Amino acid sequence: MTTIEDERPPTPEDRRLPAALADGAHPPRRTRGWARGTVRTLQGLAGAAVLVGALVTAFARWGSDTWYAGWVGAGIAAALMALAAPVRLLLAGSPGGVISRLSGNAMLALLLAVFAGLFAFGVSGWCHEHDRDQHATLRVSATVTDCRSGPDSGIDCAYHWSVAGRAYSSRAGASDLWPDGHRVSVRIDPVHPERSVVTGGGYWAWWFAVGIGALGTPLALGAWWLMEVSTDD
Incomplete structure (x- = not known):
């Protein structure tokens, strides 16, 4: 209903x-x-x-x-x-x-x-x-060893130098595959002689x-x- x-x-x-x-x-x-x-x-x-x-x-x-x-x-x-x-x-x-x-x-x-x-x-x-480059004002004589050449990295060598009786070393670029014992003139920072050497001023790349x-x-x-x-x- x-x-x-x-x-x-x-x-x-x-x-x-x-x-x-x-x-x-x-x-x-x-x-x-x-x-x-x-x-x-x-x-x-x-x-x-x-x-x-x-x-x-x-x-x-x-x-x-x-x-x-x-x-x-x-x-x-x-x-x-x-x-x-x-x-x-x-x-x-x-x-x-x-x-x-x-x-x-x-x-x-x-x-x-x-x-x-x-x-x-x-x-x-x-x-x-x-x-x-601006701080590397001191020129020193360095001994080169263990130069290597790579397709991408170019040539780099181990540099050995001394300042005030203390020995230092670092790897940096080189212009040639020098034999071990080769002597070159490089620039370093006199305030921080332990820093890597400067081998040239060309950083335009x-x-x-x-x-x-x-x-x-x-x-x-x-x-x-x-x-x-x-x-x-």
């Missing part, structure tokens, strides 16, 4: 029920969008950290704690920057062209790290060699690394930024 209560029209609360149920499907989508935006922002911050680490390394004293810290920081930031791309891919709702764009994103992130690192290495190396890094870094950064602008993941 049908009662009046069974046939009553739906109340406003009843009409809102389907909408409330439908809204229940929205939070996961909003959460995923928030996650994508967060990862995207963190990737951008990691890219900035790569550049900061490279600059710190470039102008820090060669081999100092700050120099190593810059390398470590830039390396970690570069890894996070590259790893953010597959995370964004997993969070993307529709693959399609997003896959290729985010793969390119990861490659450009690695290229940015390589070029920035090359720039930092070149500047730091040039400053280091220039500093050694470091500028190749500086030039490649200086050109490649803004190009990789610009390409990465353009891809970010065109990617809607």
Whole structure:
């Protein structure tokens, strides 16, 4: 038997029920969008950290704690920057062209790290060699032994010299494969005679690394930024 209560029209609360149920499907989508935006922002911050680490390394004293810290920081930031791309891919709702764009994103992130690192290495190396050259003002006679030649490293020899009765030795580049016992004139730092000898003032080759890094870094950064602008993941 049908009662009046069974046939009553739906109340406003009843009409809102389907909408409330439908809204229940929205939070996961909003959460995923928030996650994508967060990862995207963190990737951008990691890219900035790569550049900061490279600059710190470039102008820090060669081999100092700050120099190593810059390398470590830039390396970690570069890894996070590259790893953010597959995370964004997993969070993307529709693959399609997003896959290729985010793969390119990861490659450009690695290229940015390589070029920035090359720039930092070149500047730091040039400053280091220039500093050694400026402080090596004392000429001494050194005995050469154990000269070696490599396809990448060129010729290097072991040099042995003495200052104030104390003997020192180090390996450095050479212009020829001299026999053991050959005597040459080298320059050393009179304040720190234990440091490696300076056999010449030519350290212009470091500028190749500086030039490649200086050109490649803004190009990789610009390409990465353009891809970010065109990617809607």
